[in-house]
Amino acid sequence: MTPKKHQTRAAIYARQSVSDSEGIGIQLEKAHALAASRDFEVVDKYIDDGVSGYKAREEGTAFARMLDDARARRFDVVIVRKLDRLGRSLSALEALTTAKAQVVTTDGEVDLTTVNGRLMANLLTSVARAESETKAERRVNRNDERRKDGVPTSGRVPYGYRWVTTKERAERGTDEAYELDDERAADVRGIFEAFLGGVPLGSIARDLNTAGKRTMPTKRHPEGVPFSPTSVRRMLMNPYYAALLPREAPKDGAHYDQSSVDVDDCVPGRWPAIVTVAQWQAAKKKLDHPERKTSPGPTRRWLLSGLAICGGHGKRDDAAIQSRALQATGRTDAAELTPQEIAEAAVALAEERCGMPIRAGGGEKGIHSYRCGSMAHFMRRGKPLDDFITRLVVARLAAPDAADLLVDRERPDAEALSAELTRLEAVRRELGDDRDEGLIGRAEYQRRLKRVDAKLAEVRAKLERGAVIEPLRDLVGADDVRAVWDALTLGRKRAVIEALMTIVVHSVGQGNRRNMPDAAMASTLSILWHA
Known part of the structure; x- marks a missing residue:
């Protein structure tokens, strides 16, 4: 078979x-x-x-x-x-x-x-x-040529933009690869303004998440994910928001080393900018500053946590503060001391006795409180203190002399400076061309280059100063300062307080202190107003 x-x-x-x-x-x-x-x-x-x-x-x-x-x-x-x-x-x-x-x-x-x-x-x-490799090589060469003209390759679209397909560009008769997503673009402007106004990255991320914002959708996360200090930092470092395209594309799918990208490494991008080049440079410079804290730390939930400092053990020691002020100023008569000198002495004494940033507690139990960071010197209710500081800030910013004392009105002309920056960059490129063509010698090139670079540095510094958003600017001169204050995010309020004053918190002593009048509340604090 x-x-x-x-x-x-x-x-x-x-x-x-x-x-x-x-x-x-x-x-x-x-x-x-x-x-x-x-x-x-x-x-x-x-x-x-x-x-x-x-x-x-x-x-x-x-x-x-x-x-x-x-x-x-x-x-x-x-x-x-x-x-x-x-x-x-x-x-x-x-x-x-x-x-x-x-x-x-x-x-x-x-x-x-x-x-x-x-x-x-x-x-x-x-x-x-072989055909696939040939096509890939042609695609790379074509993308390199388009990149020189400011047209980016397809990929992950930055928050605040929408990708414009090749077909849509042909129909519109434009090479613009991105168009604005108005709502998200407004978020990006807010991020830059808040950061340049002194709001920490963690607070910016918290405010975005509280408002229901999420990062751009991806295949893995179709709804996006909550913002974090790291994602906010990447956005602030991204040259795309200033309509700048790095000349060199990242290799093998890697990400840009954003900290190493400067204006000179980019070409003008063919899409609308969300922020100015000066704002991007100012944010990048601030992020790169060696004295800036690199750890985001805890995200603050309360107005004064981490801002105010502890004055040390017991109630406010007026005699010791006065003695320190006399010693610091060299005066012998306490009546001659100014409020500013007394406040400076109070801060110095507080830093000697403790000086730790105060911390918040009890929020999970519905009892907002503040205490010394060491847990040893005081604990007091938080809401009365927050309300008092709020009234103090609003009164100071609503005062007739607030505009003269608090806001620098000598702002640089950004448009004129940007035009001068463009002119100087063109001069710098022409110098290099003249050197390469033998029209000027090496020594002459170096002499002229040094002079042009000095002017470029001066103009860029002016633009950066002008890009920094003063946290007090929206408040000073407002018809209703309290209404503007109430509309600010917590991060912005904290930035205003940090720009405006140093607060030393002392113990309130024994007894019922729930309904302290402002005069009594003031006796438990030392306020140093910033010039």
Whole structure:
């Protein structure tokens, strides 16, 4: 009796780059038809929907699982619609062949069950790979040329913008790759203004999250994720918001080293700016400042936590403060001391006795309180203190002399400075051209370059000073200072207080202190107003 021939076990593999159930369905239908015509037994199906043919099939993909099953000899043949469904390189085909799995395509292009089929598959795959590499090289060269003209390549779109497709650009007759997302663009402007106004990164992130904002959607996070100090910092460092495009694209999919990108490393981008170049430079310079705290620390939930300092043990020691003021000024009569000198002495004495930033507590129990950072010198209710400081700030900013004393009105002309900056940068480039063409010697080039660079540094410094948003500017001169104050975020309020005063907090002593009049409250604090 002739033994029964072993039926060939087949696996079906289907793949497409863009998720589309209809496309996968057609591939499966063709594969099943071939299996039936060849009397193959279909033992399993492997589907990679939304997986590019240019990328390796990492762990977790259907191809990786199929390759493991091929090595385990769970099937003999892999049926695929076309060879390019396996991938754009020879590696996928070689991996299956090494695992002793033969590949058959439904279009008849490849049949590795025969010697001629294996030879033809190698030739076809090699040709496909050469074409793919040639296209990739052309694409890189084309993108490099477009980049020089300020047109970015596709990729993750910065928060505040929308990507304009090639088709849309053709219809509009423009090369602008981005258009403004008005709501998110307003968020970006707010981030720059808040940071340049003194609001910490953590507070900016907290305010955004409280307002229900999220970062740009991604495939992994379709709704975006909450903002963090790190994501806010990346935005402030991003030259795209000033419509600047780095000349060199990051290699191998890496991210830019934003701290090393300067104006001279960029070309003007063909899309609308959200902030000025001066604002971006000012934010970047502030972030790079060596004295700036790099740790975001805790996100503050209360007005004075981390801002005010502890005055030391016990109630305010007026005698010791007065003595310190006399010693510091060299005077002998306490009546001659000014309030500012007394306040400076109070701060100095507080820093000697403790000086730790105060911390908040009790919020989770509904009792907002402040205490010394060391937990040793005082604890008092927070709301009465916050309300008193608020009344103090509002009164100071509503005073008739507030505009003269608190706000520098000598602001540089940003438009004129920007024009001068453009002119000087052009002069600098022309100097280099004259040197390269032999029109000027090395010594003359160095002399002129030094002079131009000095002027450039001066203009950029003026622009940066003008870009810094004073935290008091929106408040001083307002018709209703309290209404403007109440509309500010917590981070902005804290920035105003930090710019306006140094607060020393002392113990209130024993007894019921819930309803202290302002005069009594003032006796438990020392306020040093900043000039």
